[in-house]
Amino acid sequence: MLRLATLLAEGECKAADEDLDTMLGRMEAGALATTPASLIWPELARGLMAPAPATMLRALHECGCLREILPEVAGLFGVPQISDDLGETDLGAHMLAALTEAARREAPLSVRFALLVMNVGKTDSPPEHLPHHYRHAERARPRIEALCARFGVPPECRTLAVMASTDVERVHRVSPVRAGPVADLLQQIGGFDAPALYDLLIQVCTCDYCAHGTRSGQDYPKAALLEIARAACADIPDARQADEKSREAVREARAMAVAHAFRPLRWST
Template identity: 55%
Template sequence: MPQSFAQLDPGLGLLRHVALLAEGGAADPDELDLLARQIEAGFLLDVAPENVWPEFSRGLMGAAPGRMLHYLHEIGALEQILPEVDALYGVPQIAAGPAGVDLGLLIEAALDDAARIGAPVSVRFALLTKDVGKSDSPREHLPAHYRHIERGEPRLLALAERLGVPQECRDLALQSLHECERAQKVSRMRAGSLAMLLERNGAFDAPARFDLFINVCACDYRAYPGRSGAAWPKARLIEAARLACLELDAPPRDIEALREARAAAVALALSSCGES
């Protein structure tokens, strides 16, 4: 480990070293073996959870956060600092093939895509944690994950509290846990349901938060095999629906009337997009 890490707690220095290894490309297997032995020797056992986040988030904001996560999992460090995320490795997620895709590998790919587009830490944390309720989905239903949101919310909140994660990261992660899968299905939604999805996610009153959520959804989409670098196809529909709602000539003051007007505007927009 470089001498420049001498001022750090050994465990925190190890985390920084792994992040730098990831940015350097493929790591030497012997070096990973050494790091694994250091984990086994207890390098992380005395690190306070609240001290993990500043160092981990530094790597999360690096150029190769997915590879960093992979190395942390491989050497046994992820199990100690983020057991909720580590438990997702080996769990299948529905994809094109009958066997599904390993959730851990999907998270790695999503994080690297977030780095590619320069996404902020809140987007990366959301991608890291939004699926934590899927680790113990009933085996007979895999690769489907029924009721994972109910399981995931308390885990995500406990994880964020333990590490002292900033509130804006917690909020976007929780929003993504509840809404990302819905956003991936917008082409099958009724116009009223799509208008409500826009409302819930800040499209009308919190556009900056809405844009971050859209980034989460797009990175999540591109994480799947064969989609690297592709445009998220649902983004066009969502933006058309959002603009249709914002362009209402005289929006009603009554909330229910406003929602009805938005639904009608969305229906017209989807029809023009060939999605009616």
């Protein structure tokens, strides 16, 4: 079942009805119940890295296998969320669109895995709050960690996925009128001391942004804004090993540098 779904993703082919029927029959016969997670993860990783990862996940979802393999992810389908155009989008459909964007950009496995699981904390938001999802990051972290432990997901995938569940929405909210919070966010997400991890998170944010509407292939405006802020702070020395007073001085210096860099942007808007 998993290999068939993976091959569909590699061939960028839509699952035929007979394929879905075959997968459903095997699942109902209990094939997944006896398949160890250690054998499932390599197929999932292969499908995620295929040219059309959304095809694999869509086929697994349509035949019911996704709920057996990844119930945390299957729960995204049918859950509404506010979209950037102030309408609503289905979280499952949005996840598939984000993975399609990641494949177009040839993103690495850690980025694609983060896009797959970063919203799992939203699957059981109280109905009266929908389409908003309050405190979802608190629910997401233990679910992501349990999923990673179950499948033996590589540590770099786990780290980025947990980070994305908390920080993608914070990056989306970056504004040129809030210099201090932007400097603090850059420190939090590795903008100054973990550039490789920071770059991966920005890839996740970019794919998530481009999954809305007709944005596929577009540039991500907040990435450019954060690069302006990072460049403004480039000559300010790090003070992680210094005392509290020195760290606060560095924090204030970065906030002032970002405010100065953002000043033309604030006036223009």
